[in-house]
Amino acid sequence: MNFRPVPITGVGLVTAAGRGVEPAWEALRAGRSLLAADADPELAGFPPIETARCARIDPESVGADRRAARIMGHHTHMFLAAVHEAMGDASTLPEMAEEDVAFFAGMDSVDPDKDDLVSAVRESEGRVDLGHFFSEGMDAIPPLWPLGLLNAIGFSQTAIQYRWRGENAVFSAGPEATARALCEAADSVGSGKARLALAAGVSGVISARMLARAMRRGAWPQAGGLGEGAGVIRLNQPEIADSSRILGWFKGYSSVRALEKRGGLARAIQESARGTLACAGLKPDDVNLLVIHGEGESRSDNAEAEAISAVFGGHKPWGLATKGVFGHLWGGSPALDLIMAMKALAEGASPPSPATAGGLFRDAAGGSGRDELQNALVLVQGFDGVCAAFVVGKHA
Amino acid sequence: MTGSDRRVVITGYGAMTPLGGDVASTFDAAREGRSGIDELRRFDPDKLPCRIAGEVDDAWLASQENGAARRLDKFSTRGVRMMRAAVSQAAQAARLGEVSERKRIGVALGSHGDHPDLEELLRIFPYWKPADGDPLQGGWDIEGLKSRGAYDLMTFFRRKSDVATSVVALDFDCRGPMVSICSACAAGAQAIGESVRLIRDKKADVMVAGGCEAPITYVGFLGFVLLTALVERYETPQSASRPFDRRRNGFVMSEGAGAMILESYEHARARGAGILGEVLGYGDSSDAFRITDMHPRGLGAVFAMKKAIEDARLTPDQVEYINAHGTSTPKNDSTETRAIKEVFGAHAEKIPVSSNKSMIGHTIGAAGAVEAILAVEGMRRSEILPTINYQNRDPKCDLDYVPNETRAQTHRVALSNSFGFGGQNACLCLGGPEIA
Numbered sequence: 101m102n103f104r105p106v107p108i109t110g111v112g113l114v115t116a117a118g119r120g121v122e123p124a125w126e127a128l129r130a131g132r133s134l135l136a137a138d139a140d141p142e143l144a145g146f147p148p149i150e151t152a153r154c155a156r157i158d159p160e161s162v163g164a165d166r167r168a169a170r171i172m173g174h175h176t177h178m179f180l181a182a183v184h185e186a187m188g189d190a191s192t193l194p195e196m197a198e199e200d201v202a203f204f205a206g207m208d209s210v211d212p213d214k215d216d217l218v219s220a221v222r223e224s225e226g227r228v229d230l231g232h233f234f235s236e237g238m239d240a241i242p243p244l245w246p247l248g249l250l251n252a253i254g255f256s257q258t259a260i261q262y263r264w265r266g267e268n269a270v271f272s273a274g275p276e277a278t279a280r281a282l283c284e285a286a287d288s289v290g291s292g293k294a295r296l297a298l299a300a301g302v303s304g305v306i307s308a309r310m311l312a313r314a315m316r317r318g319a320w321p322q323a324g325g326l327g328e329g330a331g332v333i334r335l336n337q338p339e340i341a342d343s344s345r346i347l348g349w350f351k352g353y354s355s356v357r358a359l360e361k362r363g364g365l366a367r368a369i370q371e372s373a374r375g376t377l378a379c380a381g382l383k384p385d386d387v388n389l390l391v392i393h394g395e396g397e398s399r400s401d402n403a404e405a406e407a408i409s410a411v412f413g414g415h416k417p418w419g420l421a422t423k424g425v426f427g428h429l430w431g432g433s434p435a436l437d438l439i440m441a442m443k444a445l446a447e448g449a450s451p452p453s454p455a456t457a458g459g460l461f462r463d464a465a466g467g468s469g470r471d472e473l474q475n476a477l478v479l480v481q482g483f484d485g486v487c488a489a490f491v492v493g494k495h496a
Numbered sequence: 497m498t499g500s501d502r503r504v505v506i507t508g509y510g511a512m513t514p515l516g517g518d519v520a521s522t523f524d525a526a527r528e529g530r531s532g533i534d535e536l537r538r539f540d541p542d543k544l545p546c547r548i549a550g551e552v553d554d555a556w557l558a559s560q561e562n563g564a565a566r567r568l569d570k571f572s573t574r575g576v577r578m579m580r581a582a583v584s585q586a587a588q589a590a591r592l593g594e595v596s597e598r599k600r601i602g603v604a605l606g607s608h609g610d611h612p613d614l615e616e617l618l619r620i621f622p623y624w625k626p627a628d629g630d631p632l633q634g635g636w637d638i639e640g641l642k643s644r645g646a647y648d649l650m651t652f653f654r655r656k657s658d659v660a661t662s663v664v665a666l667d668f669d670c671r672g673p674m675v676s677i678c679s680a681c682a683a684g685a686q687a688i689g690e691s692v693r694l695i696r697d698k699k700a701d702v703m704v705a706g707g708c709e710a711p712i713t714y715v716g717f718l719g720f721v722l723l724t725a726l727v728e729r730y731e732t733p734q735s736a737s738r739p740f741d742r743r744r745n746g747f748v749m750s751e752g753a754g755a756m757i758l759e760s761y762e763h764a765r766a767r768g769a770g771i772l773g774e775v776l777g778y779g780d781s782s783d784a785f786r787i788t789d790m791h792p793r794g795l796g797a798v799f800a801m802k803k804a805i806e807d808a809r810l811t812p813d814q815v816e817y818i819n820a821h822g823t824s825t826p827k828n829d830s831t832e833t834r835a836i837k838e839v840f841g842a843h844a845e846k847i848p849v850s851s852n853k854s855m856i857g858h859t860i861g862a863a864g865a866v867e868a869i870l871a872v873e874g875m876r877r878s879e880i881l882p883t884i885n886y887q888n889r890d891p892k893c894d895l896d897y898v899p900n901e902t903r904a905q906t907h908r909v910a911l912s913n914s915f916g917f918g919g920q921n922a923c924l925c926l927g928g929p930e931i932a
Contacts (some may be wrong), residue, residue, distance in 0.1 A: 102728075198784065199799045250678065250917070252920065259782040259784045260784045260786065262784070265713060265778050265781050265782050265783070265784050269679060269920075270677065270678050270679050272657040272678045273657050273676070274658070277676065280673075288839050294747055334793060454560055484662045486674055
């Protein structure tokens with residue numbers, strides 16, 4: 101089944117490089133890693149870690165009113181900043197009803213603010229006396245504290261700010277959640293249920309709890325550093341997209357889940373890549389740029405290399421990997437990778453390909469390669485064996 | 497046939513609620529107008545303004561847990577345990593094990609992970625080492641946590657919103673798409689709606705869909721106390737949840753799980769699966785108003801209901817029953833009533849509208865799934881479940897709420913509403929077995 105391509109008319113990005121696509125692209129093109137040893141005393145008990153954190157964002161700078169901002173955290177601020185950029189100059193958008201805007205997001209877990217709980221427990225003097233806790237400790241918890249337990253709240257706050265009332269869903273957690281959000285947004289616009297759709301991916305905020313989760317997932321410290329960030333892709337119905345504002349085309353997607361321990365991951369990556377190419381009506385040779393998942397963990401990387409070799413055979417696309425520069429953004433990663441792929445297509449230039457054993461990519465020795473970049477395949481590995489892939493194409 | 501023309505039928509369902517350990521016993525209790533709400537037993541609620549909840553009987557849960565997948569038990573929080581039991585019932589009814597192409601079976605669940613309880617927090621708290629006397633600055637004593645066995649708690653009391661989906665996929669060997677949805681009270685219904693989309697788009701032939709929630713921990717309960725969302729004035733636990741009644745003053749927190757096996761009509765027919773009902777349409781929307789309040793005109797609710805009816809290719813006058821979100825909070829019930837009138841016009845007066853939450857309480861992420869299941873079961877039995885505790889007419893709530901007694905009535909098309917905290921709304925348009 102061929103997928104009807106959907107135009108991408110806006111993108112927004114927040115990473116450790118700053119707000120916007122350009123600073124991220126510059127860092128990536130220069131191969132300048134934003135990862136650094138994290139000196140946060142809260143993380144002192146963990147093994148040393150490199151992180152690429154996002155600078156704090158003033159919520160008022162992204163249009164949040166003061167009242168709403170009081171119950172927003174860094175997670176939501178990153179989200180809002182990326183949406184703010186993706187929406188750009190709203191006056192350029194075609195007029196449409198609020199219910200014609202669909203909104204999907206993959207959100208990493210949001211932790212209730214540690215400080216709130218520590219204060220409350222301290223007030224109750226560490227006793228498991230619920231009555232005492234209620235009468236003494238609870239006063240230390242802000243009334244809207246439960247909002248911190250729901251990772252849909254940042255999503256709802258963004259919908260409120262922009263008055264989006266169409267189809268929506270919050271998926272959680274990890275890269276596969278954002279992959280699902282991208283698929284849903286593309287389908288929503290492609291099927292005509294929405295005229296405009298936003299797909300977002302937001303990382304968690306680096307904290308002791310996030311590291312604890314990462315350790316349990318085996319995603320760290322075996323793999324590379326962790327990053328913070330958010331990416332948003334705006335899709336339009338083709339009929340209402342202003343051609344001069346089209347940044348690229350979302351051409352197809354697929355996702356597959358691996359359950360077999362032995363060889364299952366490599367097979368799932370292959371199947372998701374092949375399924376995506378079939379969905380887009382492309383052959384492996386049509387792919388000029390391959391954005392790898394490349395998280396730095398040996399099992400994952402080996403499986404990915406095996407799958408790439410099997411899918412592409414002798415064809416060598418340019419290769420692109422983002423995690424060495426930005427860290428692993430978990431829920432934010434698929435959106436970041438897709439946006440960087442689009443930027444590479446638009447620039448007609450890929451940053452240096454990752455060096456891999458077996459030379460999977462063109463010009464692995466380094467250097468930007470000018471080429472006729474038309475189609476980029478983005479590979480995603482989620483938690484629990486979920487693998488997804490997307491194809492984005494250059495706008496002619 | 498295009499993907500969007502694919503019909504999605506229900507071939508099995510299961511549930512675990514404060515009223516019963518499965519769908520039949522839950523429905524039987526509900527049709528008698530029994531309440532599953534009682535004094536809170538899970539923890540001592542002394543001094544809390546709300547001391548009641550809808551708790552699932554531990555014995556029901558234990559009796560349905562088999563030893564076949566013990567390896568998954570360590571990942572299974574209370575919510576996930578209930579989810580596994582509900583899916584097990586649904587899978588058995590649908591003969592899910594007979595489906596050979598496991599890659600075509602997906603899982604979509606609404607869940608938020610379990611809340612930490614206060615004891616866990618207190619066990620971990622001593623390992624927080626303040627820096628320079630400031631309790632809000634410092635670090636975790638990881639070695640201490642590890643050596644005292646508290647480290648696992650530290651890692652695991654975190655909310656793992658996709659744990660239910662992962663465990664169910666493993667437990668029931670579902671190798672297709674996996675979707676975990678976190679949209680508060682709309683999550684269970686959204687999971688069913690997303691499953692319908694996946695089947696229509698031919699990304700899956702079969703989906704395990706539903707939701708679960710086990711929020712009755714001190715910390716989880718406290719959160720809603722702080723929001724003043726829970727009922728605080730009631731004569732008895734059983735009469736506390738009173739949707740659409742003038743004296744309603746908050747919802748009753750409950751726990752539970754609901755699961756449906758959804759599949760394409762062709763797939764179900766080809767394997768000879770029994771068809772219990774059909775998901776005719778799905779609509780979702782956002783209020784985009786306030787985090788803590790519904791849109792005063794119920795704009796998002798209106799959009800969701802209209803979309804679901806349109807998606808089902810029906811007209812409002814073909815809807816014969818509405819399973820309301822009906823939380824028993826003052827604003828929700830009057831706003832939902834207003835939204836129903838907006839969608840159905842004069843026909844609104846003729847449609848029975850009832851709230852299962854009057855008997856079950858609010859099961860948050862499970863509610864949409866549990867209530868959709870009861871709506872379909874009602875169509876199968878030609879009975880409409882009542883809204884119990886309806887005694888005092890509210891001028892702002894002036895529809896037919898099926899007060900206090902089950903109504904015998906053949907009906908073939910029903911809506912099931914779910915409106916999430918934060919403003920996400922989902923509406924399912926459901927058909928009975930005759931339509932399928």
